[in-house]
Amino acid sequence: MAVETMKMSCITCPRGCTLVVTHEGATVIEVKQAGCKRGADYVKGELTDPRRMVASTIRVHGGRHPLVPVYTSHPFPKPMIFDLLAELRRLEVNAPVTAGQVVLENALGTGIDVIASRHMPAGQE
Numbered sequence: 001m002a003v004e005t006m007k008m009s010c011i012t013c014p015r016g017c018t019l020v021v022t023h024e025g026a027t028v029i030e031v032k033q034a035g036c037k038r039g040a041d042y043v044k045g046e047l048t049d050p051r052r053m054v055a056s057t058i059r060v061h062g063g064r065h066p067l068v069p070v071y072t073s074h075p076f077p078k079p080m081i082f083d084l085l086a087e088l089r090r091l092e093v094n095a096p097v098t099a100g101q102v103v104l105e106n107a108l109g110t111g112i113d114v115i116a117s118r119h120m121p122a123g124q125e
Ligand code: SF4
Pocket: 010, 011, 012, 013, 014, 015, 016, 017, 034, 035, 036, 037, 038, 039, 040, 042
C-alpha cells in the first residue's frame, strides 16, 4: 500500500486543527499540526473505525408534538449511519416520552442506544 499525506480536520474539540497526516493504509506514520495529542487518536480512529454522534428525530404516537429529538449514546460507526437513520424513520414510540429514555436499544447490534433528548408529554397543546 502506498504512503499518502493528506489534510484532516480534527473535530474532537472546537479548535478544529487541520492535521497533516502521513499514513500507509490504516497505519499512521506521522501527524503534524495537532494542537494536542488527542489529534493522533482522532486520526487513528478515522483511519480504522470512523464514528460520529448522530442526532435525529423520531415519531411519537399520541404526543403533544409529532416528533421528539433523539441522539446516540455514543459515537456511531460511520458506515452504518445511513441504515440507522432509515431505522429511526421507521420507529415510532408512544407518548409520554421522558428525556433520557432509551427509544432504541442496541441499535443495529452495535451496543449503542438511541436516547430521547427531551420530554414529550401525551395529548394536544
Ligand atoms: S488536535 Fe487537539 S486541540 Fe486540535 S482540534 Fe484535535 S483535540 Fe482539539
